Amino acid sequence: MGKPLHPGQLVMCDIADTVLTPATADFLRRNHIRAICLFARNFQDMKQIRRLCADLRDVMGSDALIAVDQEGGAVLRSLFVPQAPSAMGLGAANDTQLAQDVGAAIGRGLKAMGININLGPVLDLNNNPHNPVIGERSFGAEPSRAIELARAWMTGSHASGVACCIKHFPGHGDTHVDSHLDLPTVDKPLAAIEALELKPFHALRDAPMLMSAHIIYPALDAEWPATLSRRILTDLLRTQWGYKGVVITDGLNMKAIDDRYRQTKAAARALVAGADLALVLGHPSEIEGAIQEIQAVMDSGELPAEQALTSVARINVMAGLYPILLPDYSTAQEQHDRGIMQQAWMRALSVIGNPTIPAIGSRVRLIAQQDVPCDGISEPGIRATVLAERLRTLYDVDLWTFDSPEQFDWASLPADGRVNILASTTRKRYGPREQATFHPDLHLVLWNPFVVMDIAAPALVTFGFRDAALNALLETLNGHHQPLGIPPVALTLPSNNLTEQECLS
The missing domain is CATH 3.40.50 (Rossmann fold)
Structure with missing residues (x-):
């Protein structure tokens, strides 16, 4: 009989420092955390981040997940590696080989740091010029073009050993509201959503990881935002589409969720709805509170043991395919990658x-x-x-x-x-x-x-x-x-x- 499932295995959290302090290491061990999301505050230079990621792997285990938002353009948490152009810049260049080369170069830099998940690419189609949060993060407004470029970007990253997480499902491109600040609604007929927003996600549903959006789509679920919707995460994504990868929520501390449902309770609700990992950010008390809420729904049967074990199995598969290895990143390779990025910015x-x-x-x-x-x-x-x-x-x-x-x-x-x-x-x-x-x-x-x-x-x-x-x-x-x-x-x-x-x- 295997060891019992701990709810901390279903949580990805953040840490405060550039080093793994004894207190943080104890917190991760005590709560069985195996997934970390890094932010700009965690990065100083290559030597420091390699040490941090190696220490995290030692504490969390060889099947640990260390993730970051290294999309390109304005969303780059690490600035000391070659800086990629935004997705829309690659859309302007409209060259799939260039997109693949950029994805591979991003991946090489991240792999050398000890990071095995890039929370990108963005598959949102920015068909709303007044969108306050996506904009240049999108490959464009036309589905087929965005699909081709995103596929190439992912191919490059995966060849470098870094898993991609497509986001923000079912689509954040046609919103007037930033879900970091409030809860958006995209009130469009189902046929329109299927013809536009859903197309890139359906086409790239072989991605190893997918991030849910904190958005209400009344045509899909009039009651719950996608992150908390069983109709969307299970009925649509798993049952209809047959998606087999890991589903992670967007940050549950965002106001779209936290102001209405509370981050701690939303973590449990998201897993019940069909997510595999709840992205819980902030003070350690918030993270432990979320773990307690997850334990409660496991104990009550609202989150069946079989469903939770299936989530862990999916996470294990991805961790096995994209291990944390920390290869060398030579000066020659770095200069080569800077050349790729410069060419891409010029072409954009x-x-x-x-x-x-x-x-x-x-x-x-x-x-x-x-x-x-x-x-x-x-x-x-x-x-x-x-x-x-x-x-x-x-x-x-x-x-x-x-x-x-x-x-x-x-x-x-x-x-x-x-x-x-x-x-x-x-x-x-x-x-x-x-x-x-x-x-x-x-x-x-x-x-x-x-x-x-x-x-x-x-x-x-x-x-x-x-x-x-x-x-x-x-x-x-x-x-x-x-x-x-x-x-x-x-x-x-x-x-x-x-x-x-x-x-x-």
Whole structure:
């Protein structure tokens, strides 16, 4: 007879530090935790993260899971390995071999750290320009193109020994609400969902892992969000589709779940609904509370022993296929991978409209947000001073900054002959006042590509703000690179003949 199942085996949690402290090691052992999700706070450098992951493996066992969100673009928890472009950047490049090469390069960096799960790629189809959370994280709006690129990205990662987790099932691309902040609803007919949102997940249902979304789809389940829905996670995903991989929830501390159901109770409910792993984040008391709630539904029979054991078996299979090995990551390999990433960022860069590029040495004025803090999803964006220094390698730059665009008076800019360059460096869209009053000569779109639709000016779109993206931008501005990217979503410039009053009415 095997040893009894402990509910901690059905939980993935986070840790606070860059080292495995004795207290944390004891906590993991005591609660039988075998799965950890790392965040930016856990990373310093390659030597440190290899030590941390090796220590975690020693404590949790050879079948441990160590996961991270290393999607590319703005969502990169580790910045000391080659930095991948966003999925939408790869969509703009539209090259499956390049997508596979990028996925493989990401995987090599993660494998060397001791990480065996990448919580990506994002399969959400961003068909809503006002989506506040997905945007450039999506491969695009068209299913077949997104499927091909995501498949290639996954093939590369799996060849490098890192399992992929497709997300956010059944789809987060057509929401106006960020589930980190509230509970979205996608109220569309079933036929429309099947034709769009569900298509990538169905096509890639051989993925080793899938993450559920905290979204209500009334056509699928009018009562429960997908993460807590048996109709979605069991009846649709398991029974109808025959999905055999590991199902993990999105973070249960997100307000969409925690504010309504409480993270601890939601962990148990998600497992009853059909998830295999509950992603429980935050204070150790929250994690232990979730484990207690899971034990309660196991004791009551609401989570049958056979179902829980099947979940553990699925997790064991994935851990066996993608073990934590910590291979060497040579300087030569790292440089090769940086070259792949640079090529991908170059191929992504897209032109909207017909911009006039300032001549080298021109007097320009850069207008940008001073600081771009972490938004809870992505890492902090580029500071205006950093961007100005990069542009000063080409131009005489006069920097004007604002804390938020709503507070900036475009009319205060002097008419002194400088070329006005607006750099959009956040995920947030511009409001009606800015749309009516901001009149740059050139628009540099370094994060959310949909801001192209807010500002009536020709634009260069990088789909991200990492160093390699800035390299691609500078190579374009100095005339050494001809951008050939084609955005995989509709980006149309607005007309510039509306007054502020008309925009606000």
